[in-house]
Structures are given as structure tokens and as C-alpha cells.
Amino acid sequence: MGGLLLVALTAGCATQVQQSTPVAVEKPVRDTPATTSASVPPAQLDLTVASIVDGRAVMLSDGTKAEVSGLAQPGPCWAEAAAGFAKSMLLGQQVRYDRTTGALSLADGTDYALLALGNGAGRTAGTPTPVQKEAEVAAQRVPMGLWGTPCGGKDVTETPSTPPPPPPPPVTTTTTTKPKPTTQPKPPPVFFATCDDARRAGAAPLYWGQPGYRVELDENRNGIACESRYR
Numbered sequence: 001m002g003g004l005l006l007v008a009l010t011a012g013c014a015t016q017v018q019q020s021t022p023v024a025v026e027k028p029v030r031d032t033p034a035t036t037s038a039s040v041p042p043a044q045l046d047l048t049v050a051s052i053v054d055g056r057a058v059m060l061s062d063g064t065k066a067e068v069s070g071l072a073q074p075g076p077c078w079a080e081a082a083a084g085f086a087k088s089m090l091l092g093q094q095v096r097y098d099r100t101t102g103a104l105s106l107a108d109g110t111d112y113a114l115l116a117l118g119n120g121a122g123r124t125a126g127t128p129t130p131v132q133k134e135a136e137v138a139a140q141r142v143p144m145g146l147w148g149t150p151c152g153g154k155d156v157t158e159t160p161s162t163p164p165p166p167p168p169p170p171v172t173t174t175t176t177t178k179p180k181p182t183t184q185p186k187p188p189p190v191f192f193a194t195c196d197d198a199r200r201a202g203a204a205p206l207y208w209g210q211p212g213y214r215v216e217l218d219e220n221r222n223g224i225a226c227e228s229r230y231r
Helices: 002-019 079-090 112-118 130-141 195-200
Strands: 043-054 057-060 065-067 094-098 104-106
Touching (some): 079 104, 104 112
Antiparallel strands (some): 043 094
């Protein structure tokens, strides 16, 4: 009996040893971080406007053409005025151009599309943002730029239909002298050397396109000269 009991206990101990043998477990594989390529910011700095193509496109100092998004192609009636506004505000100036969105801004962060729309030097195209639409409506209320005369907000001015020629005058033997046409004298050009001169004349502030406006009197180049005392 004693021998049988010893065998039974020994077999039980062997069973416990087999059950407690550790099982090899594979080590978990660590996730390696995904490598990402360095992204280049879409807005390129340190660019200068080399030349003006039209009211919504310029040539940059790196040789690329920048078309401002949000602005329509200038119409024949106001294309020259829009190009003149772009020249006075952008030519030779340092700008930032976002090649992804087409946004062009001045060195101080002013959005050129809003600047042109607010001064009547451009109209919206496509689906304008609420801010762009608000700037366009502000120019329409004045009205100024393309919304004033002679364009009246149209790309091409309508030419009135020519009336039929009048009947020829009856032939008479008496000679009549035709009166000499009177010419209206042209108004003298308006020029203000300083903003103080413009204020003494009661003309300040001066908006772009109005007589007397000069870029030299427009400190922040927002299309409004001699405005510091009227803010």
C-alpha cells in the first residue's frame, strides 16, 4: 500500500510540472511610424510683382503668372481702369501668392481681390464668398469704378441706334453764314500736393478714380487717400 501511494503522489507531481511549463509567446511587432514627405506651404513669400497682365493677373518675380481667384475677366469697358488700379497697388510690391487657392495678398496681409472689388476695379466670378460679395455691393452703392459711368456695371457700353438722316434742306439762292461752334473749356486738372491741401479744399478723403487722387497720398494703398483723420 505504501508503494502504491508513493507512485500516485509522484505521478500527481509530474502532472503539475507539465501543466506549469511556460509556453513560448512571440513578441508583438511594434508599429513603425509612417514616413511622411515634407509638405511645401502653398503660399510662397518674398515674391515681387514684376508686371501687370490685366486687372486680375500679374507676372511675379519668379517668372510665373498669378491669376487672382474670385475676380472675373475684365470687360472691354473697364479693362483699362482695372489694369491701372492693379498697377498702382501691386507693381513693384512684395506680395504673397497661394498657388492652391489663387489668393494674392499684399505684404501687410490685405487681400487684393477684396481691395479691387471694394474700389470697383473688379467684379466677382463663380461662387463668391460672403466677404467678396459684400465688397462688391459696397462699390455698387457709391457707385464707383466699373459701376459708375460710362460702364454702369456692363462689360460693353451699348451704342445707341443711329436715327435716319434728316431730309436735305431746300435749295435757296441766298447765302447764309453758319455760326461758329462754341467749344466748352476743359476743366483744369485737380492736384493736391499734400493731404492738408486736399483737406483745406474740402476734397478729402480722395477715392481711387476721383480727381486729385494720387498713390503718393494713399499711405496704406487701399484706394482711399488722405483718410487718416476720417477713420
